[in-house]
Amino acid sequence: MAAVAAGPDHLFNLRNNFYLGAYQAAINNSELPNLSPDDAVERDCLVFRSYIALGSYQLVINEIDASAATPLQAVKLLALYLTGPDYRESAISSLKELLADPGIGNNPILRLIAGTVFMHEQDYNEALKHTNAGGTMELNALNIQIFLKMHRSDYAERQLRVMQQVDEDHTLTQLANAWLNLAVGGSKIQEAYLIFQDFSEKSQVTSLILNGKAVCCMHMGNFDEAESLLVEALTKDAKDPETLANLVVCYLHLGKSPSRFLSQLKLGHPDHVLVKRAAAAEEGFDRAIQSVA
Numbered sequence: 001m002a003a004v005a006a007g008p009d010h011l012f013n014l015r016n017n018f019y020l021g022a023y024q025a026a027i028n029n030s031e032l033p034n035l036s037p038d039d040a041v042e043r044d045c046l047v048f049r050s051y052i053a054l055g056s057y058q059l060v061i062n063e064i065d066a067s068a069a070t071p072l073q074a075v076k077l078l079a080l081y082l083t084g085p086d087y088r089e090s091a092i093s094s095l096k097e098l099l100a101d102p103g104i105g106n107n108p109i110l111r112l113i114a115g116t117v118f119m120h121e122q123d124y125n126e127a128l129k130h131t132n133a134g135g136t137m138e139l140n141a142l143n144i145q146i147f148l149k150m151h152r153s154d155y156a157e158r159q160l161r162v163m164q165q166v167d168e169d170h171t172l173t174q175l176a177n178a179w180l181n182l183a184v185g186g187s188k189i190q191e192a193y194l195i196f197q198d199f200s201e202k203s204q205v206t207s208l209i210l211n212g213k214a215v216c217c218m219h220m221g222n223f224d225e226a227e228s229l230l231v232e233a234l235t236k237d238a239k240d241p242e243t244l245a246n247l248v249v250c251y252l253h254l255g256k257s258p259s260r261f262l263s264q265l266k267l268g269h270p271d272h273v274l275v276k277r278a279a280a281a282e283e284g285f286d287r288a289i290q291s292v293a
Contacts, residue, residue: 011032022204026047030043074112099130108138111139141172189219200213210230210243214250218250230246248262
């Protein structure tokens, strides 16, 4: 007996907009008719995650009430966690309560949010506890991000092969391939650049895509091209932390002062890894000066 063909994927465009960083487009085009209850919850999760990506944490916290489905409760906790240091402990505690509930603890979006939060906490083993079993393309892609943070490109490559077997052309498979190529370096950088270039030709050009191309350019020593890509990214989102951080690095290599971008990064994203590294370097410099004074 032939297998029944799957119905149309009503959320295909919405997901792709979200994956590629076209967050406003995802929000603007989210009114989709005839969704099943499960699809409606996934749609709402993608819309609220888009608002989170745009920094509208309070809107998400206000809009999702206590009666909302588990995946939406998880998204609300992500917004709470990202609101600031004062809220992180309670967000993590509530997240652990949901994960401990045998009835809902295995929900893929709950596991995805848990992995995201614990990756932010740099507790990679705890993150993998919830994501490593996979089950969705987003969980697989998050696993690759976690493995790369752990400098385990061998595990990341294994996970990418799993994604390629499921759907080689999936947006997340292509993105994950580019991330891995960037981590491996060498001749793989050109391959990563071509993936981002392909996205920029087929999709709305977003800050995420421009940053991907710019990082490839910097790896290849093309800092002038990287600068123009990053300046373009800045016009799309003037507060994006990755754009600001990449501009700091790019300007240093070009012999230009990056202080304006570093100041913006410090003000808007004090927990960014580049801000922390700059602060540690300043402290080390001050100690060195004092030791010879």
